Amino acid sequence: MTLQEKAGQLSIFSDGTRQVPKMQINPEAGPPVEGNLAQRVREGRLIGVFNGLGAAGARAIQRIAVEESRMKIPLIFGADVLHGLYTVFPIPLGESASFDPQLAERTARAAAIESTANGLHWTFAPMVDICRDQRWGRVAEGSGEDTYLGSVLAAARVRGFQGKSLTDEDSLLACPKHFVAYGAAMGGMDYNSVEMSEQTLHEVYLPPFKAAFDAGALSTMSSFNDINGVPMSANRKLMTELLREHWKFRGMVVSDYTADMELVAHGVAKDDREATKLAILAGIDISMQSDFYNQYLPDLVTSGELALAVVDESVRRVLRTKYLLGLFDNPYRSLNPEVERRNTMTPELRAVARQSGRASIVLLKNEDNLLPLPKSGRKIALIGPFGADTLNLAGPWAPFASLDNVVSVEQGMRAALADKSLLTVVQGSLIEKPLDGGVDAAVAAAKTADVVVLAIGEGQNMSGEAQSRTQIIVPEPQQRLAEAVATVGKPIVVLLRNGRALALEGAVRHAQAIVTTWFLGTETGNAIADVLFGDYSPSGRLPVSFPQDSGQQPYFYNRRTTGRPQVDAKPAYKARYREVSNEALYPFGHGLTYSRFTYEPPQLDTQTLPWNGTLTVTARITNSGQREAEEVAQLYIRDRVASMTRPIRELKGFQKIRLAPGASAEVRFTLTRQELAFYNQQMEFVAEPGEFEVWIAPSATTGISRRFVLAST
Numbered sequence: 001m002t003l004q005e006k007a008g009q010l011s012i013f014s015d016g017t018r019q020v021p022k023m024q025i026n027p028e029a030g031p032p033v034e035g036n037l038a039q040r041v042r043e044g045r046l047i048g049v050f051n052g053l054g055a056a057g058a059r060a061i062q063r064i065a066v067e068e069s070r071m072k073i074p075l076i077f078g079a080d081v082l083h084g085l086y087t088v089f090p091i092p093l094g095e096s097a098s099f100d101p102q103l104a105e106r107t108a109r110a111a112a113i114e115s116t117a118n119g120l121h122w123t124f125a126p127m128v129d130i131c132r133d134q135r136w137g138r139v140a141e142g143s144g145e146d147t148y149l150g151s152v153l154a155a156a157r158v159r160g161f162q163g164k165s166l167t168d169e170d171s172l173l174a175c176p177k178h179f180v181a182y183g184a185a186m187g188g189m190d191y192n193s194v195e196m197s198e199q200t201l202h203e204v205y206l207p208p209f210k211a212a213f214d215a216g217a218l219s220t221m222s223s224f225n226d227i228n229g230v231p232m233s234a235n236r237k238l239m240t241e242l243l244r245e246h247w248k249f250r251g252m253v254v255s256d257y258t259a260d261m262e263l264v265a266h267g268v269a270k271d272d273r274e275a276t277k278l279a280i281l282a283g284i285d286i287s288m289q290s291d292f293y294n295q296y297l298p299d300l301v302t303s304g305e306l307a308l309a310v311v312d313e314s315v316r317r318v319l320r321t322k323y324l325l326g327l328f329d330n331p332y333r334s335l336n337p338e339v340e341r342r343n344t345m346t347p348e349l350r351a352v353a354r355q356s357g358r359a360s361i362v363l364l365k366n367e368d369n370l371l372p373l374p375k376s377g378r379k380i381a382l383i384g385p386f387g388a389d390t391l392n393l394a395g396p397w398a399p400f401a402s403l404d405n406v407v408s409v410e411q412g413m414r415a416a417l418a419d420k421s422l423l424t425v426v427q428g429s430l431i432e433k434p435l436d437g438g439v440d441a442a443v444a445a446a447k448t449a450d451v452v453v454l455a456i457g458e459g460q461n462m463s464g465e466a467q468s469r470t471q472i473i474v475p476e477p478q479q480r481l482a483e484a485v486a487t488v489g490k491p492i493v494v495l496l497r498n499g500r501a502l503a504l505e506g507a508v509r510h511a512q513a514i515v516t517t518w519f520l521g522t523e524t525g526n527a528i529a530d531v532l533f534g535d536y537s538p539s540g541r542l543p544v545s546f547p548q549d550s551g552q553q554p555y556f557y558n559r560r561t562t563g564r565p566q567v568d569a570k571p572a573y574k575a576r577y578r579e580v581s582n583e584a585l586y587p588f589g590h591g592l593t594y595s596r597f598t599y600e601p602p603q604l605d606t607q608t609l610p611w612n613g614t615l616t617v618t619a620r621i622t623n624s625g626q627r628e629a630e631e632v633a634q635l636y637i638r639d640r641v642a643s644m645t646r647p648i649r650e651l652k653g654f655q656k657i658r659l660a661p662g663a664s665a666e667v668r669f670t671l672t673r674q675e676l677a678f679y680n681q682q683m684e685f686v687a688e689p690g691e692f693e694v695w696i697a698p699s700a701t702t703g704i705s706r707r708f709v710l711a712s713t
Helices: 003-008 037-043 055-068 092-096 101-117 137-141 147-162 198-205 207-214 236-246 272-282 292-302 308-324 337-342 347-360 409-416 438-447 476-486 524-532
Strands: 011-014 048-050 076-079 177-179 219-222 252-254 362-366 380-383 423-426 451-457 492-497 513-516 584-586 597-599 615-623 629-639 650-659 664-671 690-697 705-710
Touching: 003 037, 003 292, 003 308, 037 055, 055 337, 092 101, 092 137, 092 147, 092 347, 101 147, 101 337, 101 347, 147 198, 147 207, 147 650, 177 236, 198 207, 207 219, 236 272, 252 308, 272 292, 272 308, 292 308, 347 524, 380 409, 380 438, 409 423, 409 524, 423 438, 438 476, 451 476, 476 492, 492 524, 513 524, 597 629, 615 629, 615 650, 615 690, 629 664, 650 664, 664 690
Parallel strands: 011 048, 048 076, 177 219, 219 252, 380 423, 380 451, 451 492, 492 513
Antiparallel strands: 362 513, 597 615, 615 664, 629 650, 629 690, 690 705
């Protein structure tokens, strides 16, 4: 291969020649390839293209690559498929609320089937960034604030995307992102700097990536941020020394969109040429969109500034990945128009969307058992901008969503009601602006109704990339709508549309029932109606803590204790704010069902965990309610005394069980010293002998603990 051909195998561009996203998802940057894509392919100046769809179009481009280019190297076709292609599943944060890795694997598998049918080989997903600050808009794309939950779901989604074999026609190469600590941007402001200890990096932010790679992911994407002053696109310590030398990762690393270009703005490269050199030396194999590698790598090598071996190694990683995908044996893999027609927006895909949608819903509050609502006999006023809306169902990062086939809340409710005339729908307000006469119409509708269903929250453009918020609250016009409707005095069910945890206020906070519905995708209305009318008992649990106030951010349940914790009602000289206690309004792991579960205190098979042994923790859980339901039993630990301050609780396991009324089941967890280990001051991953607490509980702030001792060697 010539140097220019090698540089081409390390360059990828947005595809403007086929079906493209219906919205702008990236800034204008890099060279447009629409007019000269065929020539670029003939010259071998790109590894492939991304965010274009269509099997026939991809097949035509691939034909040029394998028949008309000198090296005959097949292209790879990628796209941002985070939670579905045309058929859209819940945003990953919402799906994480299911606490169901099998479901996460199933939706990723479904997305892979539809995506590969439409000419794709590679998805830039899953997003596995841990986020402890709900101001950051991209929390919607991940699994929330907990490392254990995030790691389990990262592995499940990789397995789902990639399937049984990478060479299968419906296997979609996974790309865990954004490596690393992107979710820790200061102030929750997207693209911002990250200041972080080595211990926190290794304990909190790196494990989901390791879990994804252990599950077989063969690519990853670098993040935009710097860590302690070193931008990730120039961070050799993490992308080469840790990722490749220590973890033995053999896949390829792609930059995020123009992240190599941004090294100049970061102030670590004086010009584009130096940015290119820093990026490839750090471990960035593929430059996305900037075209820097095509422009500068050949001259950097011929001038002696960059060893040819560095370029060759990156090219080997790319070619090896293409080989493992079966593209050299079958370059037209996943490029069959007939399969595209057969596997797009199918009833089977929609069934998965509905199942995952209802499993993602979290019932936060249900005073006087207001829910479920009856399907007849009560007049319902559906009020709010999301009642009839179909434009804000898919959520952020669903750029190919088929909006002609989505189900609104109104449609789902009408389909479920025995008497359709019992439902009145009033918009009341726009998402971020008042609506002339809207509040008056809403109040009038509430007065004639028996119950109000208030569909309010965030628009989908308020979450996702570049959508950080200083105030994580319901937009003011909608809050005013809620306050006005509340004065009528009718029971209110709040349906929250949200891409992050929100700080609930006033009438929204004090509504009789609050349901977190996230962005549920194609089957939104049907999934919500299933829960609202009791066909499905809600089973979701919060993967993020809902704060009392926006000013508590960053907030997360597994924070470390301080020397002055608030352990009683006396606030003076304690670790808290003047306005609110240092507690969540709704904690991590919280979620109600339409039944009631009773936990017996956990039992230990031994009071001492041997250094090389195991300890079994069990608890009996009883459905003491009147209907069958699912419960998520959560295992937490706490290190009572250690050489470094430790979290007040840490999730180490969970089990989802279904019980009939009156039935009981025993949940069982096994602990070893591995689950008790942490990184000490010397950055050694160690477990320290001593006393620990353990809970089996329905949330991160409830339950009865038991104590045990880890014995010394």
